[in-house]
Amino acid sequence: LKPAAALAFDSTNYPTSHEKIQDVQDTPYFIDNKFMKSEATQFIELHDPATNNLVTRVPQSTDAELKAAVESAKKAFPAWRATSVMARQRIMFKFTQLVRDNWDRLAASITLEQGKTFADAKGDVLRGLQVAEGACNIPQQMMGEVLEVAKDMETRSYREPLGVVASICPFNFPAMIPLWSIPIATATGNCLILKPSERDPGAAMILAELAEKAGFPPGVLNVVHGAAKTVDFIIDEPAIKAISFVGSNRAGEYIFTRGSANGKRVQANLGAKNHAAILPDANKQHALNSIVGAAFGAAGQRCMALSTLVMVGETKDWLPELAESAKALKVNGGFEEGADLGPVISPQSKERIESLISSAEEEGATILLDGRGYKPAKYLNGNWVGPTIITNVKPHMKCYREEIFGPVLVCLNVDSLDEAVDLINANEYGNGVAIFTKSGATATAFQKNIEAGQVGINVPIPVPLPFFSFTGNKKSIAGGGVSTFYGKPGLQFYTQLKTVTSLWKAEDAISKAADVAMPTHS
């Protein structure tokens, strides 16, 4: 194995602009607490989405490197599981402090590689850090239960780590989603192999560096790279007991099916089409601001973006104001002062988004605000799509059926709350939903009848904090939601329950003859 020099960007020297990088370095992989230079023959070029300048080359990890990562994790596991829970807690405290200390550096890596604005990238880091902070309470969370179930007999339950586990991440939250796995998987005593998105692994590499500094022993966190080939290795490698996946339906349904068939635990959060229902009695200003922020923030590349607006009754008359507000957003390089949204991830993504906008036009919808062709003067080569609003959309249209994952809001009209609920429930996805109303009765009826798994009442992006769980529903989560990320279900996912039933009797009470009937302990 060849050591790599260090991370291309260190804590004192990291980019804070979209200037072309002169000394482009390949992304290393991370094994046994060291950054290594890959022997890969295939590389994935990573371009700054605002300029399309080359930032780094991400290796497709070789078979030998992937196997070495598993061997390293296997070797680390016995000592790590035997490390006291308080020692693991202390490492997690240190890790959270280091993430906080490196907050700007992590966010800068995200802005450079993923494209979102610096302020938004800071939010990406913080939402992940909150999960790590939650994992600092691991001794309480790991506690089992005990009950005297009969005379002299008790049953106790323990939570035990699984062993080697893996996490496969999407491009849109380069820090938050690795941090959905790293803290919980490791604090519970597992060794984790992380595969960040090949489109923006920089934040994950910084997290690996911080994990080493925090005191994670070698092999507890390894980072490998690549695309489908690495994923297939993870799915088929028998030593890997569980896979956390976040990403598209195409990849996630495949990983869930094949991983489960291989006997692994798989949790998989998938795509979305989140609706906002706006009622005539809503606080208009709050509703419009929330919808514009949640539809166009991060250039619509959030799995909880509000990409679909259901306008109930006369709220359709609010469209001109909505369009004015969307039009006022500043689309620019993410490091630029005052930028509201950055570019989309790739030229292919831009092309896909624009073709979905065109399909809406062809199917008879109206393009009320058209973001196609927009380019900020300073960044003519970026993957730009300006805020776009499509009205008069009908459920059969392609722009309604497909996840657009860009700064595009599609708008439908209905006459009543019931109609809004029926429309939203007819959609296959069920990640999140929001309602804007001042009526408690309306909100309660909506909350009861809606099938989406995360409901916001006057809250645009209701992603629960780490003590709850990320509870998408329907096609937005694989396996009928058998396991959700973080919170109690996250803890459950990364641990195996063991129960021990014991009998301690005084000598004279010991049984005298074999009893072949099923023991009932009663």
Ligand code: NAD
């Ligand atoms: P993606 O599915 O393209 O990639 C996710 C991961 O899967 C990457 O690590 C990638 O290398 C791997 N991958 C991609 N194609 C593969 C294939 N054919 N076989 C095996 N592995 C493959 O997703 P993305 O574009 O990076 O992320 C955007 C998607 O993720 C959107 O659909 C979004 O809604 C979803 N997402 C969902 C949540 C959630 O919690 N529900 C959160 C964030 C993103």
